[in-house]
Amino acid sequence: MLSGYKLDPADTVHALRLLRSLFHGFAVLEAAGGFQMDTDVDESFEWLIAFVDRGLTS
Numbered sequence: 001m002l003s004g005y006k007l008d009p010a011d012t013v014h015a016l017r018l019l020r021s022l023f024h025g026f027a028v029l030e031a032a033g034g035f036q037m038d039t040d041v042d043e044s045f046e047w048l049i050a051f052v053d054r055g056l057t058s
Helices: 009-031 041-057
Strands: none
Touching: 009 041
16 A cells, blocks of 8 residues: 555555554544534544645655
C-alpha cells in the first residue's frame, strides 16, 4: 500500500505505525460511540484518508 508513495525506506515503519494508529483509534472511537456530533462519520473518515494521503505525498 505504501509503495505508491516515495518514502525513504527508513520511514516505512513510521508510516505503517501512523496508519495503524489512525485506523485503530478511529475504529475504537466509533465502536464506543465516541463520535457524538452531527457530522457524518463516513465523511470524517474520508477526510482523514485524504489528509493522510496529502501528508504522505508531500
